[in-house]
Every structure is written in structure tokens, then in C-alpha cells.
Amino acid sequence: MKSSIIIFFVFLSIGTIAQVTFESNGIPVDSLNTYYGQNYLTLDPVSRRIAFTQDRSGLSDSFIEEQNIDGQEIILFTDWLDTPGMVSPIGFSDQWIYFNKVTLELGVYKGEVYRTESANMKPQRVDVPFLKNKSSVQSGCISKDGKYMILSMESNNTYGVEDLYVVKRKADGSWDSPKNLGYSLNTEFQEVTPFLAEDNRTLFFATNGRGGEGSFDIFYSVRQDNSWRNWSAPINLGDRVNTTGAETSFGYLDGDQWAYYVSSQDSDGYGDIMRVKFQEEIEEDTTQLEEVFISQDEDMPEMPSSILLKVVDSKSGEVLPAEMIVGDVKRMEVNGLFKIDSLTGEEAELKSLGYLPSVITLDEQLMIGENIIELASVAKGSVITLDHVLFHRGTSSMIEGSEKELNLVVEVMNDNPKIKILLKGHTDNTGDPVKNIQLSEARVKSVKEYIINQGISPYRVSGKGFGGNQPIASNESEETRKLNRRVEFEVVED
CATH class of the missing domain: 3.30.1330.60 (OmpA-like domain)
Structure with a gap:
């Protein structure tokens, strides 16, 4: 093999400190709350508008309204309770407001992302490759700099029900495919309504999978590196915010003394908008990108360029003869090694006689090189x-x-x-x-x-x-x- 130069990008970070303290208990924002349920709250960091979903009964062609309540500009998303699916705001970036839309088509839920400049303009669908949501709900946020979306959805590779995913904006303005944020954050239950602070590291979210004061509690965690899968242990916001009801949709604006969230505790409907006085100490993102040049000589092994699935026994690690089924196409490999030519987003079933099959998704979660697929034996005593x-x-x-x-x-x-x-x-x-x-x-x-x-x-x-x-x-x-x-x-x- 000829000599060449490999460029490695190394991320250097001082580390981020995040401390959130509250000066009082949460109080209702009476001007915004109605006997309808308020949900999925998000704030505009530039114009300081507020957007949320309101649950109503009835049918209408209009689902986005612009209002002014006591001097506060409101973007209202109407979610008709007797219509399958839902809408929820994600956040504001440049002149756009992004939102989720879930529809029911032929008995299957379909989650998508849209954006619009105003309630009077036709929304545009945002292309997020391999976005697949099997749940009837979808929530999310967009970072202040517009570089990241965090989505809550139930995809093919979730740890349980709704998990949190990051979607990164590419240099050309398009969006990458969703990446699961990992088991440090996601549980076998629901993680919903994320909010990413201005440091792009501190993430607030609601979950019913970590115990706490009630059904859904709000937690926060700090990203430890640039993999987006290594997070600090989530911290409960405590009883000044969390109650025996359900708390979701925590968020705040830079320099404001108030944080906002939604609570079902003592609400007139399914949820009321609350605010709470707080202080936060969050360092700026000090991550730097350093290029390290390493010469590759004739003795260095060639870097793998293919995606391989290797099927093994979960206990012994022994390679198994296996079959892979994608749609109607079946492939058999006696050496248990499958080369993946393209990431189609389809589900693939891996099976071997005498073992419990496994189903994976052929998407960008798979790594270049070997991906180990462990199958559990169904021999007597297993x-x-x-x-x-x-x-x-x-x-x-x-x-x-x-x-x-x-x-x-x-x-x-x-x-x-x-x-x-x-x-x-x-x-x-x-x-x-x-x-x-x-x-x-x-x-x-x-x-x-x-x-x-x-x-x-x-x-x-x-x-x-x-x-x-x-x-x-x-x-x-x-x-x-x-x-x-x-x-x-x-x-x-x-």
C-alpha cells in the first residue's frame, strides 16, 4: 500500500459547568392559560416570542395562529384532539419557526419536521434523512445558533419508547440523519420535550423513566464530549419545579430571570404554562478543533471502508452461520459476516438456528468496519x-x-x-x-x-x-x- 497522510480531528474541551438553582416555586402564567391544555412550549431567543401547542376539540383547516396577549407575541399551534396525529413547535432559527407534525397514514404514524416564516405562509417540509417515528407524538428543540435539532421520537433503535436524538446541520444548510443520544440519557420509558441551553451542551428534558416527584419530571444533563452520546448523570430539577403531576417543556431566554415550563398539577386543562425564578451558571462552549497529521507508511494496516455485520453468540463470542432478511431479500453467510453496500434506513433481521433473532436498522448508527450483532441461544436452561x-x-x-x-x-x-x-x-x-x-x-x-x-x-x-x-x-x-x-x-x- 502506498504511503499517505491521514488527518485526525481531535476535540479539546476545558469542560462545562452547569448549575441551576431556583429562588421560588413555579407560578401559573394566567394570561396564557385557558381551560384548553397547553403543551410543548418553546421560546424565541431573538424576538422573545413564545410558542406552544393548545389542545382543543373540533375541526379546522388552520393550525397556526399569531396572537398578542398583554403585549406578549404568541405563536399558537392548535392540536385538534379528535384528529389523529399532532403538531408541536420545535423552535426559532433565523426567520423560521420549526415544528413537528405527526400524521396517521394507513394505520401507521409518520413523523416529520416543517418550517414556516409566519402563520399566513404555507409550511415547507424539512428533509431529515432516515427520520422515522412510530409514536403518535414528537417533540423537540433547536439550538440558539441553529446548528442542532434535538428530537424526541420512537424510532427503530430506541432504548424504549420515545428517545432523544440529535440532528446536525451540515455546512451546506441541509440536515444530517438523527443520532440517538445514548443510554446515559435515554431509558426504556419516555424522554420528551428537550431544551438545549446556549452552550450547546446543557440539555433539559422530561422523562418518566427516572423516578422523581411525579409521572414526568424535568432533569438536566451536560454533554461530556463531541460524540453526543456521553452525558453526565441527569439531575432532577427538584420540588420547586417538579410535582406529583407531569412537568415538561422547560426553557428560558438568555439574561431572563424567569424560566418557563408546562405542568399538569392543578391545571385547568391537560397542562398550564408556569414560570419560576432561577439562576443558571453555564460556561460557554470552549471546544476547539485541532488537526493532527499522521504519516501512514507501508506497514500500517489499511483503514476499513466497508460496513460489516458480524453475527456472534452473545455468551461465547463465537461466530455463527446466519441469515439476514431485508424486506423480501434473504442472504445466508456461513461465516456470519455481512457486507452492507448502502444505508437504506430499512430494518434487517439477523437470525441463526437455535438463537433468538435480532432486528437492526441499516442507517448511519452503523460504524465503518465490524458491527457485532449478538444473538442469544435458546438452548434448554437459557x-x-x-x-x-x-x-x-x-x-x-x-x-x-x-x-x-x-x-x-x-x-x-x-x-x-x-x-x-x-x-x-x-x-x-x-x-x-x-x-x-x-x-x-x-x-x-x-x-x-x-x-x-x-x-x-x-x-x-x-x-x-x-x-x-x-x-x-x-x-x-x-x-x-x-x-x-x-x-x-x-x-x-x-
Whole structure:
């Protein structure tokens, strides 16, 4: 191989300090609140306008209005409650206001991003490659400098339901594809209504996956590097903001002493706009880009230029003969290695006889070089956790999308007709132990019924709820407690 020069870009950062303190409890902004529900609040850092969604009943062709209330300029997005889908503002950049729009088409939700200059102009769709949202809701924000959008949506590679994604603006003004912000922020539950501070590092968001005062609490976290996947441990904003209700849509304007958010606590509708006095100390983004030139000589290995999927046993790491299915196209590789020629955004199923299949998305989350795909064996005695089979808090009602992983269980049982499984339901140890066992048994029953309804014989599926009696992690913190809330299946006969 000929000698060449490789340029590495190294990011150097001093680090960002973020401290947020509140001087009082939140109070309602009476001039903005109505008996309709107010949601998805965002602020204009230039003209200091405010935009939010208002939930109403009825049908109308108009969904964006401009109003002036007590001297405050308002951009109002009307979300008709009896119409499938929703709209929500993302934020302001240059002369544009960006917003989300979710529609229901042939039984499938479709999330998109639009922008418009005013309520009187026809919106333009913003091209975000590989944007795919399976949820009926979509929220987001845009950075003050217009370089980043943070979107909350349920895509193919979420950790649970709605996750947070970053979308970066390219030098030519177009947008890159969404990248998941990683497990440091995202949980198996919902992360919604992000707000990125002026440092482009400090991120506020609401979640129901980290415990707290109520259903949704507002947290903040600081980005640790330029991967957008390494974040500090999220910090709860505390009881001056968060209540036993649901708090979302936190945001503020530079130099203002007030922060705004939405709360369902004691609201007239589904949510009221609140404000709270606060102080923040956030350093500027001091990240610098340094070019490092390294000479590549004849002895250096050639850098990989292809995307490869390598299918292995999750325990031994042994390469497996495998099949990849994309749409109607099937490929078989005895060495378990698949070369990906193009990132189409389609789903690919990887399977090997005697293993639980895995589904991934062929998008830019995949790295150049080898991407390891681990498959779990379904040999007798194997215990497999169903990470994406999730339930609404305190109920046996499965969250939409859980059936995706259960369908893989059904598939592996059809492919291996002698397999019998024992479903195991687990909770953490908080609350009444008896009720925890009852809840875990109810959840197992829901899962069992789903599998049987897909044509699997009931004689092949049994189940038991264990409550909090079999933890796999500490119950001392919410971060580890959530690992104990799980559904597993054990192969009892193969």
C-alpha cells in the first residue's frame, strides 16, 4: 500500500459547568392559560416570542395562529384532539419557526419536521434523512445558533419508547440523519420535550423513566464530549419545579430571570404554562478543533471502508452461520459476516438456528468496519431478558411497540417447534411486596396471551410472577432499580 497522510480531528474541551438553582416555586402564567391544555412550549431567543401547542376539540383547516396577549407575541399551534396525529413547535432559527407534525397514514404514524416564516405562509417540509417515528407524538428543540435539532421520537433503535436524538446541520444548510443520544440519557420509558441551553451542551428534558416527584419530571444533563452520546448523570430539577403531576417543556431566554415550563398539577386543562425564578451558571462552549497529521507508511494496516455485520453468540463470542432478511431479500453467510453496500434506513433481521433473532436498522448508527450483532441461544436452561417489552407504569398494559420483540419470540418458537418456555415477571422492591407479585403475574399473563394469540400452543408457554424477590441489580438507586423491572423467558425444553 502506498504511503499517505491521514488527518485526525481531535476535540479539546476545558469542560462545562452547569448549575441551576431556583429562588421560588413555579407560578401559573394566567394570561396564557385557558381551560384548553397547553403543551410543548418553546421560546424565541431573538424576538422573545413564545410558542406552544393548545389542545382543543373540533375541526379546522388552520393550525397556526399569531396572537398578542398583554403585549406578549404568541405563536399558537392548535392540536385538534379528535384528529389523529399532532403538531408541536420545535423552535426559532433565523426567520423560521420549526415544528413537528405527526400524521396517521394507513394505520401507521409518520413523523416529520416543517418550517414556516409566519402563520399566513404555507409550511415547507424539512428533509431529515432516515427520520422515522412510530409514536403518535414528537417533540423537540433547536439550538440558539441553529446548528442542532434535538428530537424526541420512537424510532427503530430506541432504548424504549420515545428517545432523544440529535440532528446536525451540515455546512451546506441541509440536515444530517438523527443520532440517538445514548443510554446515559435515554431509558426504556419516555424522554420528551428537550431544551438545549446556549452552550450547546446543557440539555433539559422530561422523562418518566427516572423516578422523581411525579409521572414526568424535568432533569438536566451536560454533554461530556463531541460524540453526543456521553452525558453526565441527569439531575432532577427538584420540588420547586417538579410535582406529583407531569412537568415538561422547560426553557428560558438568555439574561431572563424567569424560566418557563408546562405542568399538569392543578391545571385547568391537560397542562398550564408556569414560570419560576432561577439562576443558571453555564460556561460557554470552549471546544476547539485541532488537526493532527499522521504519516501512514507501508506497514500500517489499511483503514476499513466497508460496513460489516458480524453475527456472534452473545455468551461465547463465537461466530455463527446466519441469515439476514431485508424486506423480501434473504442472504445466508456461513461465516456470519455481512457486507452492507448502502444505508437504506430499512430494518434487517439477523437470525441463526437455535438463537433468538435480532432486528437492526441499516442507517448511519452503523460504524465503518465490524458491527457485532449478538444473538442469544435458546438452548434448554437459557434465560433471556426481553429488554423492549415494556409496560405503562403500575399496570399490565404493554407500551406500544413491545410486540416487536415478542414477535421474535414467536418466530423462534415456530422455527424450533419443540421449545417450551417459562415467562418470568419481575419488579423492583419498592411498594407493597404482595402487590408487586400480583403486578408481575398480571404482566406475565399479558405477555403469555399475546404469544398464544399469535398461534403458539398454550401448552408450550407457562408463566410466573416473582415481584421483587429476584433482583439482578441494586435497589438503592433508580438507575439500577430499573434493571430489576423486567420480563424474561427461560427455555425449559428444547
